[in-house]
Amino acid sequence: MRIRGLGRLKRTTRRVRNQFAPGGLVLLYHRVAEVSSDPFNLCVTPRHFAEHLEVLKKHTHPVPLQQLVKTSQEGNSPNWSVAITFDDGYADNLYNAKPLLEKYEIPATVFVATGNLEHEREFWWDELDRLLLQPGKLPQILRLNINGSNYEWDLGEAAEYSEDTYQRNCTWSWGDPEEADPSPRQSLYRELYLLLRPLPLDECQKLLEQLRIWSGADSTNRSTHRSLSPEEVSTLEQGSLVEVGAHTINHPFLSSLSLPQQKYELQQSKTCLEEILEHPVNTFAYPYGDYVSETTTLAREVGFVCACSTYPKKVRRNPDYFEFPRFGVEDWDGEEFAKQLSRWLYHLA
Numbered sequence: 112m113r114i115r116g117l118g119r120l121k122r123t124t125r126r127v128r129n130q131f132a133p134g135g136l137v138l139l140y141h142r143v144a145e146v147s148s149d150p151f152n153l154c155v156t157p158r159h160f161a162e163h164l165e166v167l168k169k170h171t172h173p174v175p176l177q178q179l180v181k182t183s184q185e186g187n188s189p190n191w192s193v194a195i196t197f198d199d200g201y202a203d204n205l206y207n208a209k210p211l212l213e214k215y216e217i218p219a220t221v222f223v224a225t226g227n228l229e230h231e232r233e234f235w236w237d238e239l240d241r242l243l244l245q246p247g248k249l250p251q252i253l254r255l256n257i258n259g260s261n262y263e264w265d266l267g268e269a270a271e272y273s274e275d276t277y278q279r280n281c282t283w284s285w286g287d288p289e290e291a292d293p294s295p296r297q298s299l300y301r302e303l304y305l306l307l308r309p310l311p312l313d314e315c316q317k318l319l320e321q322l323r324i325w326s327g328a329d330s331t332n333r334s335t336h337r338s339l340s341p342e343e344v345s346t347l348e349q350g351s352l353v354e355v356g357a358h359t360i361n362h363p364f365l366s367s368l369s370l371p372q373q374k375y376e377l378q379q380s381k382t383c384l385e386e387i388l389e390h391p392v393n394t395f396a397y398p399y400g401d402y403v404s405e406t407t408t409l410a411r412e413v414g415f416v417c418a419c420s421t422y423p424k425k426v427r428r429n430p431d432y433f434e435f436p437r438f439g440v441e442d443w444d445g446e447e448f449a450k451q452l453s454r455w456l457y458h459l460a
């Protein structure tokens with residue numbers, strides 16, 4: 112028997128159900144570590160990370176990123192599914208995050224910027240922290256020529272930076288409003304970060320070298336801030352709970368590069384990881400979440416199945432696989448993390 116209007120009712124019910132279905136989430140982490148100065152809130156402490164995993168285990172369905180992609184591709188909304196991702200490839204992903212992921216049997220994808228794999232050097236934003244925000248004395252005046260323009264900064268009394276002042280200011284983070292900069296050192300960090308970020312890596316490294324000389328700091332890199340080595344990238348994947356994805360070679364601001372340069376960064380980081388891991392590398396994340404629409408085409412062309420952005424949105428059926436949304440996670444305790452998770456799952460479109 113055919114009941115008139117039933118088809119329409121079913122369609123409406125499906126539409127309403129989809130509208131209120133929780134959908135899935137991709138979480139963006141960087142580091143599981145305890146450091147005293149963390150201007151970009153990149154670190155989640157091991158204790159808090161364990162609490163996050165406990166919440167995820169209890170209330171969601173943790174899945175590998177590629178499974179989330181597959182579920183959406185099959186036309187299903189990945190309800191309650193949550194995929195964990197890490198950006199950059201810090202060594203603590205292996206030593207601090209992986210044992211906890213294993214304890215809770217929760218999968219994750221680590222996006223590695225391959226340019227640091229063979230180097231002891233810190234990422235440039237960490238080196239800026241080491242040179243400018245640590246206790247000690249700096250020259251009062253800094254003069255730099257950046258991209259053809261001359262800049263001068265006066266640190267005033269903040270040229271002297273005692274352990275006490277450092278301890279008072281070390282919780283400062285980039286996200287604070289500008290008027291909250293506790294000293295000219297944080298303002299200098301903020302301005303230099305924005306000036307250096309769009310530069311090619313060799314330009315950025317030249318300026319860092321000038322800053323090293325100016326500051327009188329030695330060039331010893333902090334072991335707490337190092338990246339994975341090629342051997343550690345392989346070790347990270349052992350046990351098949353962690354998958355490695357690409358994150359370019361030099362971690363550039365992709366929109367500041369020509370398309371051939373962008374393609375090189377995407378392709379070469381993929382190839383480099385595939386040589387280390389001896390299997391195809393299928394996933395990618397845009398450094399800084401920065402890209403232009405042509406970059407998404409390039410990501411598809413070089414053979415990735417998805418590319419993650421930093422656009423905070425839920426995953427429903429048939430999302431844009433080359434602008435895959437992610438929610439950034441901060442160093443919240445389990446209770447705060449659970450609140451955020453429920454806000455993301457229930458209250459956002």
Ligand SMILES: [Zn+2]
Nearest residue numbers: 198199398399
């Ligand atoms: Zn990154």
